[in-house]
Amino acid sequence: MIPVSCGDIAKAVGGELAGVDPAAVVDARVATDSREVVPGGLFVALPGERVDGHDFVPAVTEAGVTVSLTTRPIEGCPCVVVADTQTALGELARYVVAQLPDLTVIGLTGSQGKTSTKDLIAQLLTPYGATVAPVGSFNNEIGHPLTALQADRSTRFLVAEMGARHTGDINYLCRITPPKVGLVLNVGHSHIGEFGSQDAIAVAKGEMIENVVAGGTAVLNADDPRVAAMASRTQQSVRTFGEAPEADVRATGIKVDGEGRPSFTLHTDGQSFDVQLQLIGEHNVSNALAAATAALAVGLTPEQVANGLNTAARVSQARMEVTERADGVTVINDAYNANPDSVRAALKALVAIGRARGARTWAVLGEMLELGDTSSTEHDAVGRLAVRLDVNRLVAVGPGAKPIHLGASLEGSWGNESAYFDTIPEALELLRAELRGGDVVLVKSSKASNLRSLADALLEEGAS
Structure with a gap:
């Protein structure tokens, strides 16, 4: 962040100063989380579903921020008051980049x-x-x-x-x-x-x-x-x-x-x-x-x-993150997000690794969200692809992922290779019972489906 005076911030975002010297300077981190503020920085008070950032303005002022972006004056706290703090955040960034x-x-x-x-x-x-x-x-x-x-x-x-x-x-x-x-x-x-x-x-x-x-x-x-x-x-x-x-x-x-x-x-x-x-x-x-x-x-x-x-190395977590447990089970954590194209790519990678190692492959898949009217068809197609790629075991988790299991069950000669569970604990129980050393397990779903917690559980158990 370049140093910017509160007066210039107010002009950039179309705000009004309340309880702050126009010459005071912001020269440190801009934060929307009160736990991340630093002295000399700026706090953006965003409204949330559970909490309102305005409730934390006194605390961040005490912590040393120069000013807060707010939608109303707050007594005893230096503020730039704007109509909408999210919009003002964008305008401030636009101003800084232009400098x-x-x-x-x-x-x-x-x-x-x-x-x-x-x-x-x-x-x-x-x-x-x-x-x-x-x-x-x-x-x-x-x-x-x-x-x-x-x-x-x-x-x-x-x-x-x-x-x-x-x-x-x-x-x-x-x-x-x-x-x-x-x-x-x-x-x-x-x-x-x-x-x-x-x-x-x-x-x-x-x-x-x-x-x-x-x-x-x-x-x-x-x-x-x-x-x-x-x-x-x-x-x-x-x-x-x-x-x-x-x-x-x-x-x-x-x-x-x-x-x-x-x-x-x-x-x-x-x-x-x-x-x-x-x-x-x-x-x-x-x-x-x-x-x-x-x-x-x-x-x-x-x-x-x-x-x-x-x-170049992998930087962001839960994106084709490969970890081998002490017992020889390899977990591929790709559960940050999912859509039909990325699931197809992940399945192909799983099969390539399994084939090269002569290993048994598992695909643990959750729901792909925001597919609208195509959701059932796309999930069904993923299940059928898993069969065609010759994934050894398929585990579909959560009601939205059930068409994956149904598609696999209707494709080819599969018998008990595919399983469906409503909840993550149920799926974990199967994995605990049947995984063995050398197996390769892909875990993938949309973020909100929370299969990342399943991947974390598999890794924690492997570490213990």
Whole structure:
């Protein structure tokens, strides 16, 4: 955060000062959680379902914040009073980013792979300049401005992951951080219940390309027709990635080793480099190509990109996070989120690892949320795919995931290989009884389905 006076903050967010010196300076963290405030920082009082941030303003004032953003004056507390604190947070971030003319913003979106790709881009860029990127999936109207506010005058790169649940969401986020490089990974089924169709999702994701600033670069997936078509939505330079022969940055000779890690030959600008990813799953090849293309667009050389990809590690938790228990059971925790495309990719990675090891494979799957009218069909298709891929055991958990079990049961010659349980404890009981050393277990669901707690339980039991 660059130092900003309270007077300038009030002007930037259209607020009024209450009980604060206009010359007082905010020069530390901006926080929406009262437990994270620091002296000299700023607190944003957001209303919540259970608590109201305004109730904590006296405490954060006592803790030393310079000022709080509030919707009403609070006696004895320095405040900038605004109509809506969430909107004001975005306006403050927009103001701060505008004060950093040397900052390069790399914006990215897509139906899946955003966080893994964001982590890759940040690792590629960090050796060549101070880089700010979101922690986890801070990609909405609150997390995005909080990330942007971490930038200061020493920051060279800001990697801005942007999610969308409605048309216009990415326009809003790009207004806060106008991208010099705008990247669209793919158009899948995530949030299709909100958007209604993949074509509608493409309209929303393409807002990223429309917001690339003059002289910038749009980075598009040549393997996804809906993404490739977005080239018509910008007048800026376009660079493509993928396995397609026409892609500017492409991969050939993809292989997956016994740990599920893909390798490939990277081709770009007439040069070729061998890449061995440390990430799990063949789907990460596309993420790596996207990250490479974005890094090349901001000035890295092909050799620097290839070297960076070879050493990049998994950063965010519960995304193809592989842990081997003391008893030899391997747990793949990919339970941060799920949609049909990411579940298919995870199942393929599971089978590749199992096949390479000669191991028995388990897929423990929960509900994929926000699929709307397609939910039952998509869950059924996942169950059938598990059979076709020859996953050894399938465990569906929770009422919303029951069609996974039904689809598997109706596909091919499966008998007792598939099981369904209403609750996580019931599923754990089966796993405790039947897992044996050498087995590989994938745990995947949407975040709200809470299968991450099941993965944590499996790992805790393995540790004990």
